[in-house]
Amino acid sequence: MxxxxxxxxxxxxxxxxxxxxxxxxxxxxxxxxxxxxxxxxxxxxxxxxxxxxxxxxxxxxxxxxxxxxxxxxxxxxxxxxxxxxxxxxxxxxxxxxxxxxxxxxIPNILHSDVPKGEDESGNTVHAVHGTKPSFAFEPRTHNALIEMNKWVDLKRAAKITGSRFYFLKGDLARLEFALQQYAVDFLRQREYTFVQPPVMMNRAAYEGVTDLGDFETVMYGVEPDAYYMIATSEHPLTAMFMDETIPEETLPLRMVGVSQCFRREVGSHGQSDMGIWRVHQFTKIEQIIIARPEDSWALHEELLQNCTDLWDSLGIHYEIVNICTGDMGTVAAKKYDLEAWIPGANQYKEIVSCSNCTDYQANRLSIRYGQPGHPNQPIVHTLNSTAVATSRALVAIMEQYQLEDGRIAVPEVLQPHMGGQTVLEPCNWG
RNA sequence: GCAGUCGUCGCAUAGCCUGGUAUUGCGCCGGAUUUGAAAUCCGGUGUCCCCGUGACUCGGGAGUUCAAAUCUCUCCGACUGCGCCA
Known part of the structure; x- marks a missing residue:
């Protein structure tokens, strides 16, 4: 606001x-x-x-x-x-x-670097990292890969919950777990504090961090307690400072949050969204920064740098995109997306979103900095960026690291978190 | 889940029974004093507006009343005990 x-x-x-x-x-x-x-x-x-x-x-x-x-x-x-x-x-x-x-x-005031454009076709490529993997065989789609290896059970999940839920099984589930640990360690080494938040929030807190329309299309409500399941740990990690004045010397506050994320995805369709690309529940490792206004643009670049270092270390080929006016939501003042190359779809697809929300969330939440107990303290800036959304990271890794027999090579940096394992083996039951 | 105690300005506290201007201490900011500091003293330190001899503010909401921190109801939260439980 x-x-x-x-x-x-x-x-x-x-x-x-x-x-x-x-x-x-x-x-x-x-x-x-x-x-x-x-x-x-x-x-x-x-x-x-x-x-x-x-x-x-x-x-x-x-x-x-x-x-x-x-x-x-x-x-x-x-x-x-x-x-x-x-x-x-x-x-x-x-x-x-x-x-x-x-x-x-009314949406946030945009940064002057934001390109003008009608929709996502107006986004501009900011940088390209890595090179397109070339295969000596016809690469399979991730949907084919999860099916032949019996790593994902959508059918039984639909039976007990509904569509777009899933069981993750065997080595793919272990890889997911390895990604969480790797990403948290990666950011902890850069002085980000590991935080695990509540996965439900009340309405008053939630209105501070999101677009009103999201209550209808994105969030699950929990009755009879009038709570909402979080769509990302960005929301609790930002709202946790609601109505507070943060001592100036503790800024910038850097956090890495891990949580399950819940999204209703009302109105989403399409063949390319089959499998685990767009689901109602997934794990996300998120970076959050609370900052003084004069520091926030440099810190936005820091968040992006963390992302590129992390994804480069995973050996994934991707583009960084500067999101244009027509593709920007109401909250962010500037946003970069990382889009990974998905051979099976023959396109780059969003895996990371990195935003500076300036004072838009903090105004509504009344988060200030300076001396607690003193009047008219200035409003902070809030920033957030995906580190890894694991379901999409799994898709990118499967598609780019697949072997001819349908198994998947494990990215080198994840091997220590997999007991030294170098290849994902199929699950022996389906 | 049941019972009890409690929630007051950044923190800590008084006021509540008996309705009528929200007390005091700490911290912080400014000033005086000092060569400088400490100590001491003075002032300031919730929100809003058209900035006044203004309005609002005591966990949230509702009610009673000319008038509510104070009385009533309700919801939320904390603590203690009992119960249940990963």
Whole structure:
């Protein structure tokens, strides 16, 4: 959510950003109008309250001195003021909640490097790492590979849960586990603190970190407790500082979170999304940074550097893409994706997303830095990046490391986490 | 899950029974004093707005009342004991 002062003092910045995104200005103007309405009502309410408070102060004194007539006169006056106040109060609250509902739907101000574009075709290639693997045989798709090796059981998962859930079995499950350990160790060596979060959050905390539309299309709700399953550990690891002032000397706060992630994926279809590429539940190792505003752009590059070092070490061929205006969500100010080469699909596909959310989440969550207990401390910036989403990493590894017989070579850096094993063997039951 | 105790400004605390301006200490910021520091003293230190002799604020919400930190209901959270359990 954007700071309300931006609408009051620098609305042109927001308008210019909407122009770049190709969005109309009407919602901006409406926020400004509702804000003015709210402030007018608020001021009027305050004046009436003041009158009422002043009058009510006389009641005690009048009663004490036995002047019942005077007391009754004031009571009548105060009752009338009370009615007017409560009428005006509901209008005031209505204007404010309307203002903020709308304000939450207005996207973050983009960084100037973000390219203009209608949709994902407008994204620009920032860098290319590694080289396309060449095979002396016809490479199989990951769907064929998981089936012939009996590593994934979608059918039985559908029986007990529903579509897009899966059992991961045998050596592929072990590789998944190795990826988690490798990625956490990798980032711990770079001074990121390992954190395991709750996988459910309440609504108030969740509204601070995500787009409102996500409640319908992305998150699972948990009844009767009104919790939401997290879509990524970014959400709890950012929201954990809600309503806090973080001592400045502890910034930047670097964390590596690991959690199961849950996504409803409403409206997603397509042949290329078969198998375990797009699923309702997966594990993700995530990088999170809470930073001072002046440090956040350098730290955004640090997050990207961590990703490229990590994925280079896994020996995966990928492109780094600078996400364009039309493909950007509401929260990020700038976003890089890593897209791995998937031979079976003959295209590059998203495996990592690396964002600087600037103060957009922190405003809504009211996360400040400086001295706790002091007024008007500045708002922090929040950044997040995938390190490894294991289901997609497994796809990229299977597709790029496959052998002629359908088995998979284990990337060298993962072998120590696999007891020295160099090749994934099929599961012996299906 | 049951029972009890509790939740007050960054931390710690008083006020609640008996409704009427939210107390004090620590920390932090600024100033005075000092060669400098410590100590001491003075002021500041929740939110909002049109910045005032303004409004709001005592875990959240609702109610009673002219008036609620204070009384009532409800939800949330913490602690203790019992029960259950990986």
């Amino acid at each position: 954007l700071d309300i002062n931006l609408f009051r003092e620098h609305a042109d910045m927001i308008r210019a950003d909407h122009d770049k995104r190709g969005l109309p200005h009407d919602r901006i103007e409406e926020v400004i109008a509702l804000d003015q309405t709210w402030r007018n009502h608020l001021h009027e309410t305050d004046q009436l309250r003041r009158e009422k408070n002043e009058a009510a102060r006389g009641i005690g004194a009048a009663k004490k001195s036995g002047n019942q007539e005077e007391a009754q006169r004031i009571l009548a006056q105060v009752a009338d003021l009370g009615q007017r106040i409560s009428d005006l109060e509901s209008m005031t609250n209505e204007a404010m909640s309307a203002r903020d509902r709308l304000r939450m739907s």
